[in-house]
Amino acid sequence: MEISNSPLVRRLGAHIEFSEHEFSVLKKMHLNPRHFPPGSNLFHEGQINHSAFFLIEGWAEAYKILPCGSRQIVNINVPGDFLGFRSVFAHAADYSVSSLTEMKVCEVSAKVLLNAFEETPRLAAAFLGSFSTDEAILVERLVSLGRRNAMERIAHFLLELGARLKLVRKATDEGYECPLSQYQLADILGLSSIHINRVLRSLREKGLLTFQDGKVTFDDYNQLVASVNFNTVYLG
Amino acid sequence: MEISNSPLVRRLGAHIEFSEHEFSVLKKMHLNPRHFPPGSNLFHEGQINHSAFFLIEGWAEAYKILPCGSRQIVNINVPGDFLGFRSVFAHAADYSVSSLTEMKVCEVSAKVLLNAFEETPRLAAAFLGSFSTDEAILVERLVSLGRRNAMERIAHFLLELGARLKLVRKATDEGYECPLSQYQLADILGLSSIHINRVLRSLREKGLLTFQDGKVTFDDYNQLVASVNFNTVYLG
DNA sequence: CGCTTTGTTGAACGGGTTCAATTCGCGTGG
DNA sequence: CCACGCGAATTGAACCCGTTCAACAAAGCG
Numbered sequence: 001m002e003i004s005n006s007p008l009v010r011r012l013g014a015h016i017e018f019s020e021h022e023f024s025v026l027k028k029m030h031l032n033p034r035h036f037p038p039g040s041n042l043f044h045e046g047q048i049n050h051s052a053f054f055l056i057e058g059w060a061e062a063y064k065i066l067p068c069g070s071r072q073i074v075n076i077n078v079p080g081d082f083l084g085f086r087s088v089f090a091h092a093a094d095y096s097v098s099s100l101t102e103m104k105v106c107e108v109s110a111k112v113l114l115n116a117f118e119e120t121p122r123l124a125a126a127f128l129g130s131f132s133t134d135e136a137i138l139v140e141r142l143v144s145l146g147r148r149n150a151m152e153r154i155a156h157f158l159l160e161l162g163a164r165l166k167l168v169r170k171a172t173d174e175g176y177e178c179p180l181s182q183y184q185l186a187d188i189l190g191l192s193s194i195h196i197n198r199v200l201r202s203l204r205e206k207g208l209l210t211f212q213d214g215k216v217t218f219d220d221y222n223q224l225v226a227s228v229n230f231n232t233v234y235l236g
Numbered sequence: 237m238e239i240s241n242s243p244l245v246r247r248l249g250a251h252i253e254f255s256e257h258e259f260s261v262l263k264k265m266h267l268n269p270r271h272f273p274p275g276s277n278l279f280h281e282g283q284i285n286h287s288a289f290f291l292i293e294g295w296a297e298a299y300k301i302l303p304c305g306s307r308q309i310v311n312i313n314v315p316g317d318f319l320g321f322r323s324v325f326a327h328a329a330d331y332s333v334s335s336l337t338e339m340k341v342c343e344v345s346a347k348v349l350l351n352a353f354e355e356t357p358r359l360a361a362a363f364l365g366s367f368s369t370d371e372a373i374l375v376e377r378l379v380s381l382g383r384r385n386a387m388e389r390i391a392h393f394l395l396e397l398g399a400r401l402k403l404v405r406k407a408t409d410e411g412y413e414c415p416l417s418q419y420q421l422a423d424i425l426g427l428s429s430i431h432i433n434r435v436l437r438s439l440r441e442k443g444l445l446t447f448q449d450g451k452v453t454f455d456d457y458n459q460l461v462a463s464v465n466f467n468t469v470y471l472g
Numbered sequence: 473c474g475c476t477t478t479g480t481t482g483a484a485c486g487g488g489t490t491c492a493a494t495t496c497g498c499g500t501g502g
Numbered sequence: 503c504c505a506c507g508c509g510a511a512t513t514g515a516a517c518c519c520g521t522t523c524a525a526c527a528a529a530g531c532g
Binding site: 015046064066067068070071072074086087089090091092094095114117118121124125128129131132133135136138139140141142143145146147148189190229233234236 | 251282300302303304306307308310322323325326327328330331350353354357360361364365367368369371372374375376377378379381382383384423425426465469470472
């Protein structure tokens with residue numbers, strides 16, 4: 001793959017132009033790609049990591065399991081996303097990450113990463129900017145779980161995912177391929193899968209969006225955006 | 237104030253020992269402290285910031301207002317916390333921050349911060365570690381809003397706040413001073429203030445914790461921790 | 473072919489909200 | 503000094519969004 005088409009470069013480069021030197025540093029991070037089948041564990045809660053991953057192809061989920069047995073998905077990761085960067089700087093990972101589909105990642109050790117940061121401060125700033133976006137996504141989901149009803153949560157999440165996938169050319173205003181099940185949607189949005197099912201039906205019947213057969217289709221993008229007050233500014 | 241007693245140094249130094257040089261860099265960040273009365277806005281959603289703040293004394297709240305008028309508090313900040321660091325690297329702040337009490341902060345420009353990071357990589361790592369903890373707090377709250385009931389959310393949040401305040405010597409296992417109202421607790425935990433009130437009464441009657449007169453008292457710390465499965469590992 | 477995973481629908485229940493009213497403490501002005 | 507207003511806490515009652523339990527259909531897969 002041509003380096004400039006890498007989803008990582010596309011994400012980091014959303015706001016700045018890279019120099020030749022910066023490109024070469026990024027290129028080094030693309031060596032040694034690794035593949036995982038669906039359902040693989042990249043790392044788990046409490047694990048001490050000395051490396052992080054770039055997600056190049058495929059989808060992953062970051063989640064926590066509660067003692068009572070229920071589960072909260074913290075984030076869904078798509079190509080261009082960072083996996084486990086926090087746990088490099090923290091003592092240990094505070095959640096688990098598994099692949100949802102066939103997945104291609106590039107592993108980067110803490111050392112390589114910190115060296116790159118020292119060497120090219122602009123690159124460090126680009127990374128910090130992207131980390132900020134990740135946290136903004138987390139904040140926006142917190143708002144959803146705290147103050148939005150089921151319909152708003154679902155629409156918001158699927159619109160957000162669409163916006164993120166557009167960055168890496170995997171979605172349009174028409175919709176996108178989506179490997180998530182209704183159960184996973186429930187664990188992301190703090191709802192039961194039964195209720196997810198009912199609300200999805202209602203959204204479909206209203207002609208707003210269709211979540212079916214591994215595809216999300218925006219049947220009326222503008223009305224959907226308007227009806228849940230979706231705003232992309234937080235995505236950077 | 238002696239620099240080594242600064243809540244910022246106490247937080248950053250939770251895991252590493254600073255050199256003389258690193259101390260001097262941190263000391264420079266303590267110049268020009270600013271004071272704010274309760275209810276001041278440090279910055280608001282959408283604002284473009286070129287500087288961030290360390291919270292030295294007092295409490296603050298970070299929140300988002302929804303178009304429907306309801307509010308979600310993203311985090312409560314206590315001495316030693318960072319305010320607005322993300323918005324330095326992102327395009328704009330994605331939430332607003334106001335003081336809850338009389339407050340003392342130190343302002344640090346993006347430039348000074350980035351220079352410090354280049355100059356002393358260990359300091360940069362300490363900051364990244366602390367940012368990680370902030371994000372872990374966010375993740376844990378997401379889990380609360382998604383999968384815990386009102387009693388668990390309240391207990392978890394007040395225990396977490398206690399653990400954070402212990403780091404800066406402002407709490408013990410007995411309890412701590414807390415300027416939050418029941419309304420604010422509601423906006424943090426995605427509940428109504430009426431329900432907060434009822435659950436607080438129930439917790440008090442069970443002899444687990446008392447939230448009254450600006451104080452949180454852990455009437456039976458161990459039983460409280462056990463009954464909601466509180467675990468501090470995510471706090472780093 | 474049976475088994476598991478995912479999706480679908482109905483009915484009853486319940487945790488938490490909403491609306492409404494009351495109390496208490498406190499600062500402010502008459 | 504008291505009346506007033508205001509924000510925070512408190513309590514009751516009705517309601518409702520979302521859960522839980524239960525049953526069944528459809529699709530994929532060894």
